[in-house]
Amino acid sequence: MKGIVFTEFLELVEDKFGLEVVDKIIQQSNLPSQGAYTAIGTYEFSEMLGLLKHLSEHTQLSIDDLLLTYAEHFFSVLAGSYPDLVNQYNDPLEMLSSIENHIHVEVRKIYPDAELPTFEVLEKTDSKLVMIYKSSRAMYSFGLGLMRKTFEHFNTTADITLEKLKSDGTEVKFSIIMTNE
Template sequence: MKGIVFTEFLEMVEETFGLETVDYIIYKSDLKSKGVYTSVGTYDFFEMLSLISNLSEKVNIPVNDLIYAYGLYFFSVLHKNHSNIMDLYETPFDMISSIENHIHIEVRKLYPGAELPTFKIIKKDDDFIELIYYSDRGLYMFAKALMEKTFEHFNKQANIEFELLKDNGSEVRFLITQKNGES
C-alpha cells in the first residue's frame, strides 16, 4: 500500500484525536516500519489494518466507520493534489465511470506499483449507475465515502446503496442514484 495512504491517515488521526492517539496506535501496532512513512514508499497493508484496529479500540468507533471517515478526509487530499484530473469531468457520473479507464491509470503513473481496487460498471444512464467494487482489502466504505464526496464536489446529491457480494467486503455492488432537480 502506498505511503500517502499512511501519511494522510496519521494526519487525519492527529487532527481528529490528537498526537497522543497517533503515538498510541503506532506503539500498540508494533509495526515493522515503526510508523515512519513517506508518501511515495510502499508498506504492508497489514500495518494499516493494525493502525485502524488499534484506533477503533482506543476511540471506541467501529473499524468501518473509521474507514468511511478516512475516505471523506482523503477526498480533500485528492482534490488538493489532483484537481487537474477532477476538472476534466462535468458530472459525478462521468468521473465515477472513468475510475478504471482514466483515474487509476493516472494514479499508477504517479504511484508506480499502487494496488488499486477494480470497479466494473454494470449499468449506467443519466441518473443511475450500478458498479461492482473488487478488492481483497475490502475497503468498500472508503470507496463509498469517495463517491459521496464526488457528488458533493459537483454540487449534486445521490443515494448510494451497497450490497456485500462477499462477506469480507472484497466484492460489493454499488447502486448510485442521483437525486434529480437538486444541487
C-alpha cells in the same frame, strides 16, 4: 499501500484525537516501519489494518466508520493534489464510472506499485450507476466515502446503497442514484 495513505491518515487521527492517540496506536500495532512513513514510500497494507484496529478499539468507532470518515478527508487531498484529473469531469457519474478506465489508470502511471481496486460498471444512465467493487483489501467503506465526496464536489446529491457480494467485503455492488434535478 502508498505512504500518502498513511501520512494523511495519521494527520487526521492527530487532528481529531490528538498526538497521544497517534503514538499509542503506532506502539500497539508493532509496525515494521515503526510508523515512520514518507508520502512516496510503499508499505504493507497490514500496517493500515493494525492502525485501524487499534484506533477502532480506542475510539469505539467501527473500522467501516473510520474508513468512511478518512475517505472524506482523502478526497480533498486527491482533488488538491490532482486537480487536472478531477477537473476533466463536470458530472459525478461520469467521473465515478471512469475510475477504472481513466483515473486509476493515471494513478498507476504516477505510482506503478499502487494497490488499486477494480470497478466493473454494470449499468449506467444519466442518473444511475451500478458497479462492482473488487479488492483483496475490502476497503469498500473507503470507496463509499470517496463517492459521497464526489457528489459534494459537484454540488449534487445521490443515494448510494451497497450490497456485499462476498461477506468479507472483497466484492461489493454499489447502486448509485442521483437525487437532485
